[in-house]
Amino acid sequence: DVKVTQSSRYLVKRTGEKVFLECVQDMDHENMFWYRQDPGLGLRLIYFSYDVKMKEKGDIPEGYSVSREKKERFSLILESASTNQTSMYLCASLTAGNGYTFGSGTRLTVV
Amino acid sequence: GENVEQHPSTLSVQEGDSAVIKCTYSDSASNYFPWYKQELGKRPQLIIDIRSNVGEKKDQRIAVTLNKTAKHFSLHITETQPEDSAVYFCAASDQEGAQKLVFGQGTRLTINP
Numbered sequence: 518d519v520k521v522t523q524s525s526r527y528l529v530k531r532t533g534e535k536v537f538l539e540c541v542q543d544m545d546h547e548n549m550f551w552y553r554q555d556p557g558l559g560l561r562l563i564y565f566s567y568d569v570k571m572k573e574k575g576d577i578p579e580g581y582s583v584s585r586e587k588k589e590r591f592s593l594i595l596e597s598a599s600t601n602q603t604s605m606y607l608c609a610s611l612t613a614g615n616g617y618t619f620g621s622g623t624r625l626t627v628v
Numbered sequence: 629g630e631n632v633e634q635h636p637s638t639l640s641v642q643e644g645d646s647a648v649i650k651c652t653y654s655d656s657a658s659n660y661f662p663w664y665k666q667e668l669g670k671r672p673q674l675i676i677d678i679r680s681n682v683g684e685k686k687d688q689r690i691a692v693t694l695n696k697t698a699k700h701f702s703l704h705i706t707e708t709q710p711e712d713s714a715v716y717f718c719a720a721s722d723q724e725g726a727q728k729l730v731f732g733q734g735t736r737l738t739i740n741p
Contacts (some may be wrong), residue, residue: 619671
């Protein structure tokens with residue numbers, strides 16, 4: 518089974534802090550994704566990457582950046598956290614022919 | 629870009645009855661339509677998917693139908709059980725390039741015993 522691991526389950530950060538959310542997959546997948554999940558809005562794509570050092574903006578990239586230095590690791594960065602970035606963040610890896618495998622999520626609270 | 633609308637946002641059915649969740653999409657280039665189930669406190673998991681070269685797919689009590697002309701697809705759950713209670717998401721993708729999925733808003737399904 519593909520494993521997608523997000524390093525933190527819960528995080529509390531202060532407004533203005535730089536925040537790093539880490540995601541690691543163990544199946545050598547090329548495509549990885551970061552979504553945020555908010556009630557009534559579903560899952561919205563923040564950024565995605567289809568190869569090492571390659572990244573593309575999703576639908577809501579403002580206030581975020583990403584890093585993909587190694588194939589297995591895709592990091593989401595909040596440059597200066599704000600309260601409207603309080604959300605559940607889900608990382609996913611594309612399994613060829615079988616859709617996404619999601620990580621368990623990071624619930625981020627910005628105070 | 630693609631836009632996916634999902635209805636209803638909440639659905640409550642009696643155990644043993646059927647449940648239907650509907651989604652519409654906007655991009656005619658989309659050709660892959662998965663459904664994810666998210667139980668409380670857990671990650672979304674793929675339960676069934678359909679590609680645009682077929683109109684229906686079944687897996688035990690779950691089925692998905694696709695109408696390419698009308699650009700809508702539906703999830704059907706028969707003989708519902710308490711463990712079917714969850715949030716369900718539909719999604720669409722053109723299966724090209726990075727194969728990014730666009731998700732619907734989600735449906736909270738509650739099965740009443």
